Amino acid sequence: MSHIKVNSEIGKLKTVLLHIPGEELHNLTPKHLDDLLFDDIPWLPLAKKEHNKFAQTFIDNGVKVVYLTDLVTEALDTSKEVKEQFIHQFVKEAHINSFTLSEIVTEYLLNIKDTKEMVLKTIAGIKKIELPNYQKRTLRDIVDESTFACDPMPNLYFQRDPFASIGNMISLNSMFSITRSRETIYGEYIFKYHPYYKDTKLCYERDDVKSIEGGDIMVLNKHTLIVGSSQRTTPIAIENLAKRLFFKEKSDFDKIIVLFIPKARTFMHLDTIFTQVDRYKFTAHKECYDALRIIEISKGEKEKLIVNETDEKLKQVLERYLGHEVTMIPCGGEDLISAQREQWSDGSNTIAIAPGKVIAYERNDITNNILRSYGVEVFEIPSSELSRGRGGPRCMCMPLEREDID
Numbered sequence: 001m002s003h004i005k006v007n008s009e010i011g012k013l014k015t016v017l018l019h020i021p022g023e024e025l026h027n028l029t030p031k032h033l034d035d036l037l038f039d040d041i042p043w044l045p046l047a048k049k050e051h052n053k054f055a056q057t058f059i060d061n062g063v064k065v066v067y068l069t070d071l072v073t074e075a076l077d078t079s080k081e082v083k084e085q086f087i088h089q090f091v092k093e094a095h096i097n098s099f100t101l102s103e104i105v106t107e108y109l110l111n112i113k114d115t116k117e118m119v120l121k122t123i124a125g126i127k128k129i130e131l132p133n134y135q136k137r138t139l140r141d142i143v144d145e146s147t148f149a150c151d152p153m154p155n156l157y158f159q160r161d162p163f164a165s166i167g168n169m170i171s172l173n174s175m176f177s178i179t180r181s182r183e184t185i186y187g188e189y190i191f192k193y194h195p196y197y198k199d200t201k202l203c204y205e206r207d208d209v210k211s212i213e214g215g216d217i218m219v220l221n222k223h224t225l226i227v228g229s230s231q232r233t234t235p236i237a238i239e240n241l242a243k244r245l246f247f248k249e250k251s252d253f254d255k256i257i258v259l260f261i262p263k264a265r266t267f268m269h270l271d272t273i274f275t276q277v278d279r280y281k282f283t284a285h286k287e288c289y290d291a292l293r294i295i296e297i298s299k300g301e302k303e304k305l306i307v308n309e310t311d312e313k314l315k316q317v318l319e320r321y322l323g324h325e326v327t328m329i330p331c332g333g334e335d336l337i338s339a340q341r342e343q344w345s346d347g348s349n350t351i352a353i354a355p356g357k358v359i360a361y362e363r364n365d366i367t368n369n370i371l372r373s374y375g376v377e378v379f380e381i382p383s384s385e386l387s388r389g390r391g392g393p394r395c396m397c398m399p400l401e402r403e404d405i406d
Contacts, residue, residue, distance in 0.1 A: 002200050004400055006165035007222045009276040010352040011402035016058055018397055019068040019157050021047045021386075023124035027152035038154060040388040047385035051157065054359070054381045054396065061353050061379070066400070068159065069123070072186045073116040075194040082193050083115060086185070090122050093182050094150040104131050105149050119186075125152030155180050158391045159398045160271070161232075163187040164214035166225065167251055171204035171241060176211040176232035203244045203251070204237075212237035215269025215395060218276070222404075224255040224321055228270025239297070239305060246299040254299035257317060259292050271394045273348050274314075277329070277376050278356040279405065280322060283367065285343045286330040289314045329374050331367050342367050349392025353379075355405065359393045361386075 025044045033039065055065050076083040087109045096102045108131050112118040126149045155161075162183040164171040170191055175181045184206040191200045204212060216228035225245075227238050238258055245253040261270055273285035292314055298306040310317060318326045331348040332339030342348075347364035350371075360368050362380035371378050381393065 002168040003196055004165050004168050004170060004200050005404075006219055006399050006402050007167055008402060008405050009218055009220070010278060010355045011405045012354040013058070013061075013063045013352070013399055013402050015064045015066060015401040016397050016399050017066055017068060017071070017159050018051070018055055019159050020051055020055075021154075021157045022120060024152035024154045024156065027125045027127075027148070028154050032151075038388070039390060042385040042388040044385075050382045050384070050386045051396075054386075054393065057359055057379050057381060058353065058397075061357070063353060068156070068186055068190075069116055069119050071190045071194055071197070072119050075189045075192070075198075076115050076119070078193050078195065082189070083118075084110065086189055087118075090182065090185060091150075093185065095178070096149055097146075101128075101149055104133075108132065122150070123153050123156055126150040151179070153180070153183055155389065156183055157386075158215075158389065158395045160215050160391075160395045161213040161269075163191075163398065164217040165399055166203055166217065166219060166245070167222065167253065169201045169203040169245075169249065169251065171212065171214070171217065172202050172206045173204060173213055174206055174208040174211050174237065176213060201249060203249055204241050208237065208240060210234045210237035210240060212241060213269060214398065215271045215391075218270065220257070220276075220318075220321060222252050224257065225253060226257045226259060226270070229258055229260045230270060231268055233269075242297050242299075242305055243303070246305070247303045255321070256297040257321070258295045258297060259314070260295070261288065261292065268390070269395070271349050272346060272392075273331075273343065275348055275350045275352075275394055277350055277352060277358050277371060280324050280326045281329060281356075281374060281376065282318065282326060283329045283331055283348050283350060283371065284314070285348050286332070286334070286339050287336075287343075289328060327374060329370060329376075332364075333366055333370055338366050346387065346390075346392025346395070349394045350378075351394040351397055351399075361392055363387065 025042050028041045058065050076086050091102050091106045109118055128149050163173055172187050190197050213232045216230050216233040218226040220226050229235050242256050245251045273288045276282050290313055295309045300306040315328050332342035342364045347367035350358040350360045352358050357377045359379045361383035363383050368378045
């Protein structure tokens with residue numbers, strides 16, 4: 001029996017997955033910001049306080065919060081063999097520059113007896129000076145000036161992207177950047193070995209060569225997905241996901257609405273410009289939602305996909321699928337400057353904890369007040385440090401279970 005249940009973006013949230021920012025942020029340096037997909041270095045003590053407020057907001061609203069490192073630890077502790085397998089796989093995928101150094105890192109991790117401590121170390125990054133008896137033994141060792149044997153994973157507090165809950169299944173995603181590819185290892189072990197989640201079906205595989213990320217995946221209802229074709233999610237990946245859902249898994253999903261968004265860091269995922277906040281209400285970046293190219297993928301006969309482009313605007317398409325008039329709430333309002341500023345700081349990136357109740361960054365005060373004027377209850381969280389990673393409340397969490405909506 002699957003313990004994943006997400007059939008909408010707004011049904012009352014019951015369980016959500018988070019990762020507390022940790023030492024991986026301390027291992028960010030200006031030299032490697034671009035490589036690690038950051039624009040700035042968050043101050044870790046305040047980032048943790050902000051994240052704790054985020055978690056507490058869920059708890060105060062009756063949502064069970066589970067943490068990635070706890071689930072991975074519990075999965076690896078199911079057997080010595082599983083833990084050792086994880087370590088060998090992690091080292092293999094860590095792009096370590098020599099076989100000798102790989103052996104040293106493997107031994108180092110195997111000697112960390114506390115499983116959670118070991119998991120946290122894989123996330124934080126492993127400096128060469130931390131390794132016992134490390135010496136420059138090979139030509140590669142001598143010419144490689146990197147501080148780290150294994151790079152940190154600072155993006156991991158954005159739990160939305162490595163995998164996505166779709167109905168009773170998980171899309172274990174293939175990440176766009178090699179920097180983030182190791183993040184999905186943790187999901188692989190949770191959904192393969194964790195006592196509670198090990199029976200979960202996968203509707204996408206992390207080793208697929210075509211990238212897809214969770215920030216581009218939205219569940220409109222039990223039959224329909226909205227997927228952004230973005231810088232990080234390819235059209236072929238979307239078709240592969242459709243085939244798995246429609247045919248291999250024989251799920252209830254039979255439609256995918258594909259929204260083509262600009263391939264730019266400003267709009268890195270669909271949820272940076274568009275999220276659902278209530279049954280028939282959506283917040284969206286005004287510059288984009290009337291200009292989006294929209295293609296619909298339907299389930300055809302004999303395992304064929306039916307692909308059709310529509311001239312309708314997003315509002316019309318949503319109304320057709322929901323059978324009800326919808327309201328598009330502009331991020332930042334009608335003023336272009338405010339809209340651009342608050343989209344950059346993730347004003348559109350809300351997470352619904354129930355219909356008409358969302359968590360948002362407090363810094364986007366114009367958008368938050370507009371949402372309230374449309375009857376949406378907004379729970380604000382501080383974000384001076386969390387936002388430096390270029391992601392909002394939806395980016396930072398992965399719903400694992402929601403109640404169905406009528």
